[in-house]
Amino acid sequence: MRNILVTGGAGFIGSNFINHILKSRDDWFIVNLDKLTYAGNLENLTEIENNKNYQFVRGDISNRELVNYLFEKYNIDSVINFAAESHVDRSILGSEIFYRTNVIGTTVLLDVAKKFGVEKFLQVSTDEVYGSLGATGLFTENTPVSPNSPYSSSKAGADLAALSYYHTFGAPVTITRCSNNYGPLQFPEKLIPLMIINALHNKKLPVYGDGLNVRDWIYVIDHNRAIELAFEKGKIGEVYNVGASQEMKNIEIVKLILGILGKSDSLIEYVKDRPGHDRRYAIDSSKIQNELSWKPEFKFEQAIVKTVEWYLANKSWWERIIRGDYLKYYENQYGKV
Numbered sequence: 001m002r003n004i005l006v007t008g009g010a011g012f013i014g015s016n017f018i019n020h021i022l023k024s025r026d027d028w029f030i031v032n033l034d035k036l037t038y039a040g041n042l043e044n045l046t047e048i049e050n051n052k053n054y055q056f057v058r059g060d061i062s063n064r065e066l067v068n069y070l071f072e073k074y075n076i077d078s079v080i081n082f083a084a085e086s087h088v089d090r091s092i093l094g095s096e097i098f099y100r101t102n103v104i105g106t107t108v109l110l111d112v113a114k115k116f117g118v119e120k121f122l123q124v125s126t127d128e129v130y131g132s133l134g135a136t137g138l139f140t141e142n143t144p145v146s147p148n149s150p151y152s153s154s155k156a157g158a159d160l161a162a163l164s165y166y167h168t169f170g171a172p173v174t175i176t177r178c179s180n181n182y183g184p185l186q187f188p189e190k191l192i193p194l195m196i197i198n199a200l201h202n203k204k205l206p207v208y209g210d211g212l213n214v215r216d217w218i219y220v221i222d223h224n225r226a227i228e229l230a231f232e233k234g235k236i237g238e239v240y241n242v243g244a245s246q247e248m249k250n251i252e253i254v255k256l257i258l259g260i261l262g263k264s265d266s267l268i269e270y271v272k273d274r275p276g277h278d279r280r281y282a283i284d285s286s287k288i289q290n291e292l293s294w295k296p297e298f299k300f301e302q303a304i305v306k307t308v309e310w311y312l313a314n315k316s317w318w319e320r321i322i323r324g325d326y327l328k329y330y331e332n333q334y335g336k337v
Contacts, residue, residue, distance in 0.1 A: 001027055001053075002028045002077060002078055003029045003031070003074050003076050003077050004028055004029065004076070004080060005031050005033060005071070005074075005078070005079045005080070005109075006018060006031065006033070006080045007032075007034070007061050007079070007080070007081050007083035007109065008033075008040070008061075008084060009032035009034050010032065010034035010036060010040035010042055010044060011034070011039050011040050011044075011082060011083075011086075012039070012044075012183075012185050012190075012220070013124070013220055013224070014032075014034070014082035014083075015041070015044035015045050016183065016185060016220045016221065017080075017082070017224045018030055018032060018045060018048065018054070019045065019047060020221070020224045020225075020228070022048040022051050022053060022054055023047075026053060028053060029054075029055075029074070030053060030054050030055070031055045031057060031070055031074050032045070032054065032056045032057065033057050033058075033061060033067075033070060033083070034059075034083070035058070035059065035060050035061075035083070035101075036327075036330045036334070038324075038327055039087075041185075041326050042326075042330075043317065043326065044185045055074070057070060058330070060101075060105070061083045061106070061108060062101065062104050062108050064108050064111070064112065067109060068115075071112055071113075071116045072116075076116065077118055077120075078118055078119050078120040078121070079109055079113050079118060079120070079122065080122045081109055081122065081124060081158075082124050083105060084101060084124075084154075084155065084158075085098040085102060085151070086151065087151065087189055088128075088151045088152070089274060090189075091149055091150035092149065092274065092275055092276075095150035095154070098150050098151055098154040099154050099157070102154035102157065102158045103154055103157040103158055106158040106161055106162065107158075107161050109121075110161060110171060113171065114165060114169050114171055119172060120172050120174065120231060120236075121162065121171060121172055121173045122173075122174050122175075122176065122227065122230060122234070123158065123159060123162040123173060123174070124176055124227060125155050125158070125159050125175055125176060125177045125178070126155050126177055126178060127177050127178065127179050127216070127241065128147065128149070128151065128155065128278065129145050129146075129147050129152055129159060129177060130144075130145060130147075130177075130281075131146035131147060131152075131278065132148060132278035132279050132281070133279070133280040133281060133282055137282070138282045138284035139177075139281065139282065139283050139284060140241065140284045140287075141239045141240070141241055141287055145159070145160070148276045148278055149276050149278075159175055159177075159239075166236065166237045167237075173236065174230055174231070174234040174237070174238055174239075174240070175238070175239045175240070176227060176230050176234075176239075176240050176241075176242050176288075177239060177242065177283075178218060178223050178241075178242040178243065178283075179216035179217065179242065179243040179281060179282075179283045180215040180216065180217050180218065180281070181217075181218055181220045182217055182218075182303070182304070182307055183220035183303065183307050183310070184220070184310040185220075187321065188321060188322060191250065191253065192304070192307060193311060193318065195253070195254050195258075196307075196308055196311045197318060198267070199257060199261050199263045200261065200311075202263070203267070204267055204269040205258070205267050205269060206269050207250060207251055207254055207268055207270050207271065208270075208272075208273045208274055209270070209273035209277065210251075211249065211250050211251030211254070211268075212251065212279075213277060213278070213279055214247050214248065214250075214279070214280040214281065215247070215248060215250070215280075215281050216246060216247050216281055216283045217244060217246050217248055217300055218243055218244040218296060219244070219296070219300075219303040219307075221297075222244060222297055222298055223242055225294060225297075226240070226242040226288060226292075226294050227242075229292045229294050230288065230292065234292065240285075240287055240291075240292070241287060241288065242283065242285055242288060242294075243282070243283025243285045244283075244285075244296035244298070245282075245283070245285070246296075246299070246300040247280075247282055248300065251268075253304075254268060255268075256301075256304060257304070257308060260304070260305060260308050261308065
């Protein structure tokens with residue numbers, strides 16, 4: 001039995017991961033440490049909340065005393081760090097919390113993990129640390145880190161901290177850097193759920209600039225499979241890029257969603273571009289495919305329909321999020337963050 005601290009496990013990718021693991025195997029005991037800020041939601045985990053191999057703890061990864069306590073109490077032998085402030089727009093409006101959580105919080109986890117001699121520390125990162133690509137080319141693991149937003153720079157800082165612990169202390173660190181995720185349970189501020197929900201309400205769909213910014217999109221289930229493999233078989237000190245080689249322009253995605261929902265393109269509204277908006281991301285994931293035998297299973301055209309159908313079937317979930325009901329409930333139950 002592995003005793004694994006999963007941080008940020010109530011968020012979009014983390015909750016999908018925990019659900020995946022605890023439904024498919026019984027040799028992991030997961031302690032889910034999540035701060036339950038606006039993007040964390042325990043309802044994402046209702047199907048496994050009573051699983052004997054699961055324990056939730058509300059807290060901040062930068063709280064060294066708490067992290068140390070959890071390592072001692074649950075005999076933690078490994079860490080998978082999803083916890084992060086992750087929305088670029090929010091990082092532009094206020095960056096301090098991004099550096100506090102993403103850099104300081106990750107460093108606290110690394111420090112405590114070093115103290116207790118963990119077997120594996122998987123740092124879940126993003127392709128945004130590489131910066132922006134031109135019209136051609138792909139990000140490889142050897143692409144220099146060159147972030148262009150407070151969010152991506154904070155994630156780059158976390159990655160560099162993790163690698164420094166590997167080089168200095170021999171910490172068993174592995175890093176994954178993934179392209180844009182989509183799928184069930186994604187917070188409504190992100191592009192795809194925002195466009196779905198606005199379209200359902202016949203509200204304008206705001207598209208930055210000319211809408212021609214390109215991202216490489218991956219269904220969250222494919223990402224979770226890659227994380228599991230990187231955790232179990234990934235080499236210490238290595239970085240693995242994770243992508244589905246499915247590049248899409250933002251405006252193409254918006255129009256595709258409108259088509260699925262039977263809505264008019266007249267709902268599209270072009271708005272002022274955000275500062276430092278990277279033009280194109282695209283991932284070369286050949287390393288993880290060749291070394292760990294991973295490959296994406298979902299095509300975008302298939303999985304985007306599944307995603308739209310999920311939001312149609314779970315209206316009460318995202319309506320409560322928009323109202324802030326979950327955050328109010330957690331504050332009443334646990335106190336303010």
